[in-house]
Amino acid sequence: GGEGGGDGEGAKGGKGLEKRTLTVGTMPVADTAPFELARSKGLFAKEGLTVRTQTLSGGAESISRLKAGALDVSFGNYVSFMLADTNKAIDVRIVADAFQSAPGTHALLVKQDSPIKSLADLKGKRIGVNTKRNISALLVKAAAKEAGVALDDDKAFAEVDMPNMGTALKSGSVDAVQAVEPFVTQITASGTGRVLRDLGAEPTKDFPIAGYGTTAEFAEKHPKTVAAFQRALAAAQAMAEDRSLVEQTLPSYTKITAPVAKEISLGTYPTEVSEERLRRVADLMTEFGYVKGEVDVPGLLIRGG
Amino acid sequence: MLEIKGLGHRYADGHRALTGIDLGVERGELVCLVGPSGCGKSTLLRCVAGLLRPTEGTVTLDGNTVDRVPDGLAVVFQDYTRSLFPWLTVRDNVALVLRRRGLGRRERRAAAEEALAAVGLADAVRKYPWQLSGGMQQRAAIARALAYRPSLLLMDEPFGSVDAQTREDLEDLLLTVRGGEGGMTILLVTHDIDESVYVGDRVVVLTGAPGTVHTELRVDLPAPRDQIATREHPAFVALRAEVGRAVRRP
Amino acid sequence: MLEIKGLGHRYADGHRALTGIDLGVERGELVCLVGPSGCGKSTLLRCVAGLLRPTEGTVTLDGNTVDRVPDGLAVVFQDYTRSLFPWLTVRDNVALVLRRRGLGRRERRAAAEEALAAVGLADAVRKYPWQLSGGMQQRAAIARALAYRPSLLLMDEPFGSVDAQTREDLEDLLLTVRGGEGGMTILLVTHDIDESVYVGDRVVVLTGAPGTVHTELRVDLPAPRDQIATREHPAFVALRAEVGRAVRRP
Amino acid sequence: MVADRARRVLLGGAGVLLVLGVMEAASRTGVVDAASVPPATEILSGAVEMAADGEFGGHLGATVAAWLSGVLLAVVLAVPAGLLLGSVPVLDRAALIVVELLRPIPSVALIPLAILVFVEPGRVERSLVCYACLWPILLNTLYGLREVEPVAKETLRSFGFGPLGVLLRVSLPSAAPLVLTGVRIALAVGLVVAVSAELRAGGESGLGIYLLATQSGGGRPDLMLAGALWAGVLGLLANGLLVAAERRIFRWRAVR
Amino acid sequence: MTGKEGVAGKEGVASEAGKVGLAGRARAVRGFVGRIWLAVLLLALWEAAARAAGDLYFPPPTEIASTARELWWSGPASRLFLSDKALDDFGPSLTHLLAGWAIAAAVGIAAGVAIGLSRVLFELLDPVLQLGRAIPPPTLIPFFLVVFGLGTEMQVATIVFGAVWPVLLNTVEGVRGVEPLYLDTARAFGFGRATRILRVVLPAAAPRTAAGLRVALGFALILMVIAELMGAGGGIGAHLNDAERGFLPTELWAGIALLGLIGYLLNGVFLLVERRLIGHHRERQD
């Protein structure tokens, strides 16, 4: 319940917030740089929020944790959120957009001396992806389809953890890997592999990758808290347009070193959720049969204030 | 006091070890069981102890059917090495069973040491059973049973592993102990015919396959028995010969 | 053949079980060891068997120092129940040791059954050791040792758990077997003084704490011994009394 | 005694050095790819680097706490359950199906359900550890009880001890060595489950979480393996303590 | 099941045989009920609780069963109703499992006997082994990837790596705990080393080794799933992964139930074999 009658926006010092301590699930990846920025610059505190974090290792258990109430808000990729929502695991609400791909942030790589020259050569080959039937596979399939190659999730893809992509490629366990930054840079810079295809280019140019989600129940019970979180994060996302700020933040919560931070490709950090952009994800998921039926994109958004 | 009626036992593998045993034992009596190896003496003792449920007949003790282990019972098992607990010292092996006698820790230890001294193990109280010789282990098992002061004592070849001298000492110890207050009833299995006549009030001879009672002999020898005098007594010699004949005749 | 010189043993816990034992045994001789419980008889046998490394002195067999188990040895352990393998039938327990004799499977079984029949266990060959009575287990252990036809046989109270009749039969069996080809050398521990004189060519009396040789007595009794005639022989009576005195005098 | 311990430590140390030497040689000579499986010295220096990191201690502590409390809980549940089942055949027969159906279910497969039920990450982890550890302890307890010398049990029964007395004074002590073997297996399994659960499901803190973070700047197999080494060291320590305790409790066995 | 049929088949041959058959059947039924009442009770409670709660994540067992049937037992009768997915899921998984377990058993017993018999070896290897078995398999992925690559070898290696410990440890315990007099007897009769190990040490340690093998069989199943979760490839692990990530709790439960069932069957077979091989050891208690 709310304490006192908080009046509208700018609930200074947390007055009127339904909940002042938020537990947020996050990951040590470049996508969450603005969130860390907001924490380090005190943007959440300014809104009267105390933010605690839990590290996530993947998309699926963030949904379980949201459902269980262990997390209030969680970072996660859109495919996971939409799958969870469509399969009625939880009624998802996207609180904020987090990350959008850009040239170089996602790539398909092959071994330096690989005979694979183009996407067309991928037919019958094994590709290492972080997770099957998820955002990484989606990006690869979209690109392959454009090149006229249809990839089957079960046959074409093998799951490899992101940090092991280089090893998997080098040992010949897989013929190609889908990687994100900073792994793309690591693999190319070490001479292990070369980029076969930049997945940050069309057809998945500026593709929405990840956002912050919560349950409908939480969003409805805590509208002011959610709004406060959104304001703080939006401010941080805006600040992240300044690349140098992101470069400074990265080493503080990941093991990306300052020199590497300067090298790697960074995506963009949108300041608000757009139904239209989200639909791109939903459409691809439908196209590749990741969901049975339609994703209710408008239903994911938090309406009004 | 102890009444065995039509007792028989068939083991799970179908082997018939005992059949139609009838035997009564009075309070304070010492009955010796003799008989060929494998005739069912140990089986009989287990039935009396309530450790084995007979497949025929009944055992009653003071009018109650024995269907579980009766109170105030002590047993010296034939397989004494396995009946001592290897994780306890000899003294603690004895002291353990005295818990049931409601004694304190110190009293238990004192009683245990006393009983062990009586069987000549005063120096071995702190050793573990596997540090003892065979005969010493057997004496430890005897001490345990005697320290318990049971009202019914079952002994399965309790003196088989000790030398002649020790054996005589233990026989006399047994006779002394049973003479104490309360009156101990004793069933003793032995292969030594002299011994059965020397310590027993009655000798029951079993024959085997399956075990049945062959003969019962009352031992009427003067009361305070003496290793030399009693064994030279003409009645002793006669009885001993009689038991010997009974055991030998199948 | 067997030469024991200055033998002594101190167990790991510091207990001194034997000291300064000197003893020679000739090929084909049957030497009986008697002595009070705990005096070190079993320890001595273990040293001779090469199962225990003596802490003093040496054991030599045919001129070779015994530092591991010698060939052609068989042992009947005092703790016979634990020396039978519970996962094998009685027959297989015996047959197992015959593998070393280079016999085929059938021959092994036949030999095992023969040996078991000789100790009166013909009906029990297919049973497991724990299905036998104490005395039957002991006889199984004896059968195992005899079937092996060892050149050196060590027996630690082998007849302690059987009735008088069976005991005599086994004594005679032992005397028959050793008379066979090859000439078996036997060291036999017993608590029965009559037995030691009846079966032995020599009786060695040990005294305890720590164990030393007290007396050696040569038994000069007429060759084919007989349970009745021999025991009535005046020399037997005299020897038996002498051994008895030696054992009793500490 | 002292010489014994010295000998144990020396020989054990030699064994570890031997293995490290083989690993070092394998990487250095290129038998395995040195970038993916770094030589032992690099793994060791990675482990030292971790230890120097201020955050590491807290993470390690969190894992240890979840691990030990999970194993302890499993012991507290499984040993009495084993004693109960081992002495009440009716229950034992009926429980067999249930136990055998539950036992093969991997803790990792239960992560999503555990999150829903136990919510708080530390409790989730503890419950998963406990679940995995229950079975080896339970089974070993049951097997231990089966091996108890029947004559020993009969002895105590004949002296008038009830089923409980026999259970506590004969069955338990003679089954204890096997029960402890179960606990030792459980300790190792518990650690594996704890770290694996952290790696797979994340959480607030723990060795697994720390390792996840070390991989965020690019693949660092040396640090991953250093983490493995730390887990191994924890396991070694726990086992050492248990063995020392065992030696004290079961002196009668050791000397024999 | 077959026991019941067998008894029924004998019935009516003669009145005497009929009586025996009836008594036997009654005993079989009693035995069967005695074994399953608890499981049935728990299932019923679960069903009731799940229906009352109505939570998507905690479906009632009947629903799980029907999902499982749809997934795996909707195939043609000629294949025992196994569906294509069932063949994909079980085939390779079970092959890996059994291969891994067999290797773990062989290695564990051999090493266990060697280590149990030799104090030097025990002291040399003990720390290495204790260190090794506390290492979580996921941290070894880079290592496995390089040495075995993704696929069968890696999965089998993972299973062996995890399942070997209980066998090894229990065998060491068993060997060290062999009644000393058994060994003395064997030595006294001049058994060679090999005979001693084969005929005395192994049978004497068999009950404990069996306990380890049984625990290991459970572990092997668990590690099979872990290997499938962390490596590529299909199998039940991949099914669990898909179900979890696809937010299909009922399918997840079906997978979990399936694992339970497989484990149960494997254990049943194991117990049968065990009883055959070493059962007489302990029929002693009557």
Ligand SMILES: Nc1ncnc2c1ncn2[C@@H]1O[C@H](COP(=O)(O)OP(=O)(O)OP(=O)(O)O)[C@@H](O)[C@H]1O
């Ligand atoms: N657990 C058992 N299962 C099957 N048969 C058994 C079992 N215990 C004993 N028997 C059999 O029962 C018979 C009697 O055994 P018991 O131990 O009572 O003999 P005993 O008179 O004590 O012999 P001994 O003097 O040799 O100790 C024997 O033939 C034996 O084989």
Ligand SMILES: Nc1ncnc2c1ncn2[C@@H]1O[C@H](COP(=O)(O)OP(=O)(O)OP(=O)(O)O)[C@@H](O)[C@H]1O
């Ligand atoms: N493993 C052991 N550790 C320590 N001391 C032992 C051990 N075995 C035997 N002893 C001690 O050594 C002494 C001799 O034991 P041994 O078994 O040789 O006697 P024994 O002459 O065979 O006696 P018995 O006739 O009673 O069998 C005993 O005092 C015993 O306590």
Ligand SMILES: [Mg+2]
């Ligand atoms: Mg008997």
Ligand SMILES: [Mg+2]
């Ligand atoms: Mg002895």
